[in-house]
Amino acid sequence: MSDIAIHWFRQDLRLSDNPAFIKACESGAVLPIYILDDDTAGKAKMGGASRWWLYHSLKSLNDSLKGHLRLYKGKAADILPNLQNIYGAKTITWTRCYEPWRRQRDEALKEQLKQKGVTVISQNGSLLWEPWQVLKADNTPYKVFTPFYRKGCLQSAPAPAEPVAPPADMVFAKALQEEAIELEQLDLLPKPPIPDWHLSLEPHWSIGESAAQKRARDFFETGLQGYKMGRDFPALSHISKLSAHLHFGEISPNQLWYWAKEAAQIMQDKGQTIDADIDHFCSEIAWREFSYSLLFYHPDLPDTPLQKSFEAFPWQQNDVALLAWQMGQTGIPIVDAAMRQLWQTGFMHNRLRMVAASFLIKNLRIDWRIGEAWFWDCLVDADLAANSASWQWVAGCGADAAPYFRVFNPVLQGEKFDKDGTFTRQFVPELAKLPNKYLFKPWEAPSAIIQDCGIQLGKTYPLPIVDLKRSRQQALEAYEICKSTAFAQSEHK
DNA sequence: TGAAATGTTGGGGCG
């Protein structure tokens, strides 16, 4: 077999259930490549935590490919055609991406390569359904999740493709020596004098395709039963923690979908019913699909509120408060616990993402895009579609968003979802001795108790940077102003 | 995938 096929790995860093990669293997000797294309990404350039994850994921992928993964850095629009020339590749394959900057780039590349007579194959390997497969009867995209999922995905669209096995045998193209670079040269990890913050992430994750599969299997065995309820409690492990694996394509949503169905069958045979848990897990996967659909049909989702009335919102600039939020020093224990979890582990529990985001947007009234940028930098699962759709959801300016007046009370959220304080005490150890009654509102504790617990409010732990009740009220007022301004504007048109 | 304010009901204490 002398023909050479390039498989361009992007967000599909796996060999299992990778239809495009299989096509490459069937078309000739494979040259597997990865291009770090920061130049084209612009504002969507990967954040720090993602880069750390990518470093390890590429390493793992290279192992699976027996050391044949070729790495490049720069504009894919230049590098890919160049490689095609150098190697005389007849086929180029890739798994589709949906970020606006990637779509634009890929479309142009595809056209250019096709004109040169190259067979270009792009396939779906990252979504259960392509955005254009889930449309309303009038061929427009859904704007509300429930009908998107129930009608669009489950009833109208075809069943998700069943996962396919990794290629039985891989023949690799003989690589030239000089044109690729080493993993270290991608500069994915921070270098001195930048703090080696990423080292604190290491113990929390195991990265790569086989780790993703193991995580999934562990979850289906031990976490799925009770998922629907348990997923709301940060101290429990009833969450899949698969988001980063999914983002980088170390595992496909299709694989998870069918494993979930299998798990349902196994449990049913044992006489246990976990239908509600399975349904809920599948609907969470579908939220990811919904986000991708939103991004696909609204390319400006990452920085423009879908509801135009929000353009007039009176955001506040407050760098001191922002820093306190980022560092987990707001004086609101559940918020601080959440923000520290993010900083220390590269992850934040879903419920806490809502609480922490609500606090930034509504109590501090800081622009959601600023919080979005922080999450983008800190999350190992940072995903353009999910991150922007979710921030818009919390801000109340997205499609099918939480209504703006839905303001989370971080004290009640703590009392409800971290009842015994396990999670909060883990990340805010300076409050560990505080009894549950005051753990989520230390400012209300009698000074004798505060003293007994070895706490000095304002010194060992901050006083709240805002008054929750008042700031809530102000947020609601700001929303009213913004609404009436938008109304006045629309009247003048 | 809220919370607070307001409304309603019903049991118990008490004159």
Add this chain to the structure above:
DNA sequence: ACGCCCCAACATTTC
């Protein structure tokens, strides 16, 4: 026995 008040507990509405 009765009415009255108080206040949980729950339901509804409002933001």
